[in-house]
Amino acid sequence: DRASTITTIFTGANPAYHGITGENRFILKENREIPAFSDNNYAGNFTTERYSPLPVKVSTLADELKIASGGQSDVFAFAPHASQALASGGHAASGAYWVEDMTGNWATTAFYKTRQPIVDQHNRTPESLSKKIGSITWRPAIDISNYKAFPYTKNLYNFQHYFGVDKKNHVRLLKQSPYVNTEVREIAEKVLKSSSLGKRQNPDFLALTFYAGNFENSLDKNYSVEVQDTYYRLDQEIEKLLEAIDSAVGLQNTLIFVVSTGYFNEQEIHPSDMVTSGGDFYPDRSIALLNMYLMAIYGREQWVSKYYSQQLFFNRKLIEDRKINFVEFQQKAAEFLVQSAGIQDVITSHQMLHGAYNQRVQHYRNGFYKGISGDLYLELQPGWKVVVENDLNNNVRVRDNAVHAPVIFFGNNIKPQRINRVIDATEIAPSVSHRLRIRAPNAAQANILEELF
Structure with missing residues (x-):
């Protein structure tokens, strides 16, 4: 799932080594399920939840950058969910933030010793998600006749989802919409500017997690207009982010990699008259x-x-x-x-x-x-x-077939080419490490992607 996959991407190792087998884990002695990153030793900031990255048992890509730079590199991670932020930020991040499920504030853990004033200030402004979520309504960004990706979409309709109605679930639902991607991009741009990322001798690291999965209240589930609208808007968010990076430090001075987890919340519905061999x-x-x-x-x-x-x-x-x-x-x-x-x-x-x-x-x-x-x-x-x-x-x-997803590397004088072969997720971290001229995470055993060099 999202927790185990993102941890694998940033450690270059499988769960057998890094220890995050899923979003949650079961504690047999206590007969209860807890989040994989749960840690009662560390209080939360802008959240009552207690998390830390310590359940990740090996080093991450960001950890190795911190070690190589003697702690001088800044590492920031922003994501919709805590597991995503903690896995990508690692053990030595300058800040790892996620959208808190009840309030919509940017939350973090006291495990990280440094606080980012720009994030705390944002949480207290009228622009924060906690203040404006009640006024957000999701409608198609463009004419729905342009959404032709799925021939299976039955309900091509001008949807309208108002996030101010369900006070108990409104943040959880918004985190399934493109608006959470806007939140991630906007706070990242603020930190990019306030922390002068990429303008010192040592490289800095910015890990952002976006959402492009199903919206549970859509009519068509796996093949919805909402999913297509999410991808259209995500393309715009990435464009704005790249423009901000280019303006701040120049894309030629930046190494960027984009990868999917290959995971989403399955909402498959079989026709009522369909007889299958399963049970x-x-x-x-x-x-x-x-x-x-x-x-x-x-x-x-x-x-x-x-x-x-x-x-x-x-x-x-x-x-x-x-x-x-x-x-x-x-x-x-x-x-x-x-x-x-x-x-x-x-x-x-x-x-x-x-x-x-x-x-x-x-x-x-x-x-x-x-x-x-x-x-x-x-x-x-x-x-x-x-x-x-x-x-x-x-x-x-049950489905045994994996969802294949692309991985894209660009910037930093990488030669443009399209490579049509299947790679393993564990090959990403050592390849990025090699490009940064740092050690690979300590459990990463896969080869580097030779096409990058």
Whole structure:
């Protein structure tokens, strides 16, 4: 998802190394879900939420720039969400800010020792999102007849979304609109000017995250007019940003890379009369059946503690107290579950850490982090729908195909060319590091992109 992907981009490593396996993680001892970047040791600024970048277990691209410059380079990150700002800003940022979910203010964490007066001042002005969100209405930027990207758009309509109605969700909804990109670009330009970025001996670093995904209140979901309007407006925002950078320091003195996470909130809806080969997978029912099976072997206890995001967590303390061989226990559970309808394969944590890999298992291993991930990982068959009873927000249909996304490098005398090959996200950070003549992040093992040099 957005947290694991952005962390991978800026560390040049997979979650197995950097530790951010998703936007949230499950704490088994406390039986609760928390944000991946949650850290109670650090208070928030303009937010009650407590976060830090410490859950990222390796260095980032921005960290290495700070090290190389002896702390002289400025690093700023601005994003709609905390995970995006903290992953891109890293451990030594001059500032990492996100749009607070309730107020719309630019928020940060006390982990970062320096405060940026220009950001705090902006939060207190009438131009801040918290002050003006009640007057924002999203309408098409141009005549909707120009939006022809999707032949599947059924509702070509002059939409109108007013963000002042739903006081509880208005910021969350605005963060799914192009207006959050305007907020990111405008605050970045203010910091670019006030901090004189790019005008000293050492390079400075500015990481911006924009949104170009679905809007949940649109009529057509995946193929909406709103998505097309978002891209049209995003193009304008990037143009304004590049003009500001060119005016401040010159694009020839700037290295820019643009990359997508390849992730978005899927809103796929099947026609009501469509019959598919897939079905519904109910995790709670599978857990109940598995626990009955384990009771027959090991005794009447609650052996399965939790299902979370296609993972199963076992009652480790109970298993240890009963002196049960945990590897054997996992294997028996896996052999039982793999017979269930909708389950393609079951991979144990022992296989992840110690087993003989094949290419498919290696992909899951890349997203596994010991101490955070579960004891079993369930690979569901494509087309099946995960139905979490009493939690409709987590009902998703399984797709195994990745969303391919472009990566663009330009500025800094890079030779113009179009390269038609698939690269790995882990190749970006070491390539940018090489271009900056600094060390790659300490867990980055991929080769650099030779076309850049």
